[in-house]
Amino acid sequence: MTKTLVSIALWALGGWLLGAWLGAATGWAVFALGLLAMVLASGLQLSRIARWVRNIDDPPPPSIGPWDxxxxxxxxxxxxxRLDLQERSRNFxxxxLAAEALPDGALTLAPDKSLLWCNQTAADHLGLDQGQxxxxxILNIIRAPEFARYARQDSWDKPLILHLNRGGQTRTLMLHLAPYGVGQFLMVTRDITQIExxxxxxxxxxxxxxxxxxxPLTVxxxxxxxxxxxPEEAISAEQRRHYLELMAQQAHNMQALVADLLTLSSLETTPNGPGTPVPVPALIRTALTQCQALxxxxxxxxxxxxxxxxVIGQDSELSSALSNLLTNAVRYTPAGGTITVTWERRPDGGARYQVRDTGIGIAPDDIPRLTERFFRVDRGRSRATGxxxxxxxxxxxVVLRHQAALDIASTPGAGSAFSIVFPAARVGAAAVRAADPEGHAA
Known part of the structure; x- marks a missing residue:
């Protein structure tokens, strides 16, 4: 504004000087021409400003007079x-991204509890399609009466444990609603199926x-x-000895149970090391000696x-696994039966340890449960043999820790075959005969 007034004043002074020299008409003409030039210049400047406004993100045009x-x-x-908006967009x-990376699901709900947004984890938990x-x-999406009662509460001090069946599989979710913002709600979902x-x-x-x-404790x-x-005279020495033998047997059973529990706990909690070459034939012969005594x-x-x-592995673990299969064969095979033990190389380079018996066999429905803790096909027979x-x-x-597989085949009344199949990566060859100086086997 000051520049404009100064320009008008200069044109007026110039017109007055020329008017004093050449006449008033000339002075006014010069002043009028000056004002016209200023109007034309201002119009050009306004036109450049109008073009800039249409592309306002660009820098303004230079040298536009008083508009600068x-x-x-x-x-x-x-x-x-613009910089603040970009920073907020990056933060958003x-x-x-942080919400998508959460191990838990997160959903935001409108005041009427309609879905506004959810991360992919929540979509997986609840089977949501964000587009649809x-x-x-959310009450129409999660159709469970217990969830409807939970969502309609005024406050949510405790989470809801919800069992959802999707695709024939039951998933257990822990849901927690909380108000946030202005009338909105945040719902967090956590899959606790494995924990349950x-x-x-x-x-x-x-x-x-x-x-x-x-x-055993009752006995x-x-x-x-x-x-x-x-009183001592009420029972004979033979009866007393018989009682003590039964007590010793029950104490032995409890010791065996505690030992197996400790072994199982160690297998579940001890990291699996790289292993060393294990002479499996020697372990088999040791287990055979023990089972023949049994x-x-x-x-x-x-x-x-x-x-x-x-085999590359842990000798103590493998010894336990090999012995367990042999011991079971002895316990579940009637007297006069045959137990066949095989340790051989497979065509794919792996190896198989198999214990086949002519025992009582196992019903097909029981085979998938054989490796469950404390599951017994014949409880009375197992207890009787310890x-x-x-x-x-x-x-x-043990099999899982050695990347092997446990195969079980059985026919009721015709016996069973338990096999541990080791992959080729776990199998090696051991020299059992010394070589002579000529390089031939002795």
């Missing part, structure tokens, strides 16, 4: 606002251990009370062992 002082602060403010995108479900009430399964397994495990310990307690209550000559053993095959019900569970863990 007006447009410069406007442009600086627009530029700062970072927040969305956005704007629809582990908790149920823990409860079953504790119940099974308690049940397994109750029988021990009963005999101890009998020996304490009866058999007491009642069974016929056939053994086919490749002495050149060894089984803990943990042998195959231990074997399964």
């Amino acid at each position: 002082e007006v447009l410069a602060p406007i442009y600086r403010k627009l530029k700062q606002n 995108q970072r927040a969305l 479900d956005r704007g629809h009430s 399964r582990l908790e149920n397994t823990r409860k079953d495990f504790v119940a099974n251990v308690s049940h397994e310990m109750r029988t 021990l307690s009963g005999f101890v009370e009998t020996l304490l209550d009866l 058999s007491k000559g009642q069974h016929r053993f056939e053994v086919r062992v490749d002495d050149t095959l060894q 089984g803990t019900g943990l042998g195959l569970a231990i074997t399964k863990h």
Whole structure:
């Protein structure tokens, strides 16, 4: 504005000087021409400003006279606002990426509890399609009466445990609603299916251990009370010895149970190391010696062992697995039966350890449950022979830790075949005969 007034004043002064020299008409003509030039210049400047407004993100045009002082602060403010908007957009995108990376699901709901947004985890948990479900009430999306009652509450101090069946599979979710913003709601979902399964397994495990310990403890307690209550002359030395032998047997059963529990716990919690070459043939022969003693000559053993095959792994774990399969064969094979032990190389370079018996066999429905803790096909027979019900569970863990597979085939009344199949990467050859100086096998 000041520049404009100064320009008008200069043109007026010039017109007055020329008017004093050349006449008033000339002075006014010069003044009029000056004002016209200023109007034309201002129009040109306004035209350039109009073109800039249509592309306002570009810098304003230079040298536009008095408009420079007006447009410069406007442009600086627009530029700062644009930078602030970009930073907020980046922060928003970072927040969305962080929400997508959450291990839990997150949903935002409108005041009427219609879906505004959810991350991919929540979509997976609840089977949502963001394109189709956005704007629809969450009560129509999650059709469960317990969720409807939970969502219609005024406050949510505790989460809701919800069991949803999708695709034939039941998933357990923990949902928690919380108000935020102005009348909006945030819902967090967490998949606790595995946690619930582990908790149920823990409860079953504790119940099974308690049940397994109750029988020997009851026997021990009963005999101890009998020996304490009866006078010495009331029972003979033979009866007393018989009672003590039964007590010792029950104590041994509890020791075996505790030992197997400790082994199973160690397998589940100990990191799996790289392993060392294990002489499997030697482990098999040791297990055979123990099982032949358990058999007491009642069974016929056939053994086919490749002495050149060894496995990379943990010898104590493999010894337990090999022995468990042999022990089970002895326990479940009637007297006079045959137990066949095979350790051989497979065509694919792997190796197979197999124990085949002519025992009572296993029903097809029971085979998938054999590796469950404390599961027994014949509880009475297993207890009578001192089984803990943990042998195959231990074997399964050992097999998994050695990247092997446990195969079970059985026909009721015709026997069973338990096989541990090791991959080729775990199998090596061991020299069992020394080489002579000529390089030939001795």
